[in-house]
Amino acid sequence: MTERLTDEERAAVRERQAELRRAAGKRGAARKAEEARACAEKIAALPEPDRTLAERIDRIVRETAPELEPRTWYGMPAYAKDGKVLCFFQPASKFKARYATFGFTDRAALDQGTLWPTSFALTAIGDAEERTLRELVARAVGR
DSSP states (O other): OOOOOOHHHHHHHHHHHHHHHHHTTOOHHHHHHHHHHHHHHHHHHOOTTHHHHHHHHHHHHHHHOTTSEEEEETTEEEEEETTEEEEEEEOGGGTTOSSEEEEEOTTSOOOOTTOOOOEEEESOOOHHHHHHHHHHHHHHTTO
């Protein structure tokens, strides 16, 4: 049996292709500014409660690791280190999920022995969750 992409997955692939086209030919500060603008627009366009979660994640990441560069990745707000995505916010609305997630790519320095989580479900961010997210982002960038 051949598995097919869902409509949401196909849309994410199209968004990634558009991201690559948008960045083509741009370098340095112009590219970073364009990617940051696209990330901010993506967050602003999210429905609630995803928008509130994404805004809080954005603030946490920018304050904790200002060296990370905001961008979009498959149409999701993401943050890159040395041009490669390190962490991202996946809104619940993107794939009609029950909860949003904050995830890390394999570039994140979260290793703990032979088993560690790389994605975290979010329905709200209180003080305790914010502390945990700040610790994870700091570890991910190697602090």
